[in-house]
Amino acid sequence: MSNLTIPSFLCIHQGATGFPKGVMHSHNIQRTLVDAASRMGMTSRDVILMYLPLFHCFGLYEGPIMSVVSGARMVLMSSFDPATVLDLIETERATVLNGFDTHFFDITSHPNIHTTDKSSLRVALLAAGMASSESVAMRTQKDLCPTITAWGMTEVGVGATRSYLDSSVDDRCLASGHPLPGYEFKIIEPSTGEIQSFGDLGELCVRGYSLMQGYYKKEQETNEVIDQDGWLHTGDVAVMREDFRMRFLGRYKDMLKVGGENVDPMEVEAYILSHPAVNKAQIIGISDNRLSEVPCACIVLETGHSLELDELDQFCRGQMASFKIPRKLILMDDFPMTSSGKVQKFRLRELADEYLE
Structure with a gap:
């Protein structure tokens, strides 16, 4: 690929306004996946058990594209069912899981959780940060496998943060990871644009090579979220620590x-x-x-x-x-x-x- 900036795919996203938009991404998204794979320690020996829909960016990026860039084998389920997930963990010797709070709540609540051989599992990606996700994240550590946390959105691509495999339990269950290479972060006061100090709440803004190229045929809407300096204003409430660990706390918008x-x-x-x-x-x-x-x-x-x-x-x-x-x-x-x-x-x-x- 001689030009990584040409459009790669269009992801239809309902977004915070409630109206569907086509989010345009370039081939640069592959670079982010390589960095994410490195941080997760992905190799050709891994087995990704994927039950997320592939029309959802989370499933697409962490399933087939992650498999391509890392050489990992992917076991694809037609739909999510916790009993089947536990069965496939054992029979396929799955090493990597991905999901939202809901998936891990259902998996760890299933009666087979304590009788299934889960020894092959190496890591699960569970986006954390909000107080509502803490109990599920903690229970997943105890009853399933270690997790890493991340933050992302369709406009950012893949995920712009990810914790490390050796991060503390608090960092994996009560935060949203550290920025991946190539991303810049800042927290601002949305009404003034003033940059917040470490530890102060504000709106999360992101800049980097893997941001969307824009909303398809919606120049005005694109300009409303990406400013002249290239910063994407996410509408998310977040806080940044001095070691650049970010924590996502919720959304300013009503979606x-x-x-x-x-x-x-x-x-x-x-x-x-x-x-x-x-x-x-x-x-x-x-x-x-x-x-x-x-x-x-x-x-x-x-x-x-x-x-x-x-x-x-x-x-x-x-x-x-x-x-x-x-x-x-x-x-x-x-x-x-x-x-x-x-x-x-x-x-x-x-x-x-x-x-x-």
Whole structure:
């Protein structure tokens, strides 16, 4: 390949705005995979057990492309099933796993976890950092195998951070890794652009050769997230330590991430508003031990109407993906609003937490 900057592939990504975008990446992405493979100690003796969908960048990068750059063998599953995962770990002598909190929660919760021969497992990649992922990460260390942590997003490519194999348990379970070669990081105050000091929260910005080339045929949207100096403004809340260990803490934007899948609140709200009993609807995320967060419907009813969670579930089922259906229902007299007439989602989340305690 004489020119690594020419377009390599287009990844369709729903993104934080809720509208699908085509994310363009160049062949430079291979360089990042080589660096990631090196940090993980990948060799041709490894066996990657892959159950993530290959249309998802996580599955594509850490499965077939990682296999190509490292020479590792890949065992590809048609879908995720924890019992089958445990069976294949033993029969295929798998050495490497990848997944979100949900996958490792299900694997370590399965009754066969303590009877399966897991001695072949060398490492699992489990993105950590948020408080909701700590218990799963710790349990995975104890009952399955050592993990490493990482952070990435479709626009960044592969993952821009990764911890080391000899990182401490705290670094692997309570953080999001160190930058890979070729990436620059900074944490800023989003309202001013001022660079934050080590240990202070702010918006994570990333720059490097493996960033996306842009959103396909969406120049304006590209310019909104990549500034003139080449920094990608991620919309993620993060903190950086003096040794450049980064910790991802959540998102500034309202997009929910349920078991690793993006959920657009506006899509769910729009459908719920078609229910005859619903006057107003807002979808927020609430913490969940297995899926990290799940949708919660905050609803203002039409006068004289009632609504139960089971009824709402039946109304949504078959009309949207199951992970988008609200798991909790809170009925309210009205929503907290700003002076300009916008719903104060942060206050809505506070009220929901109080209600669900």
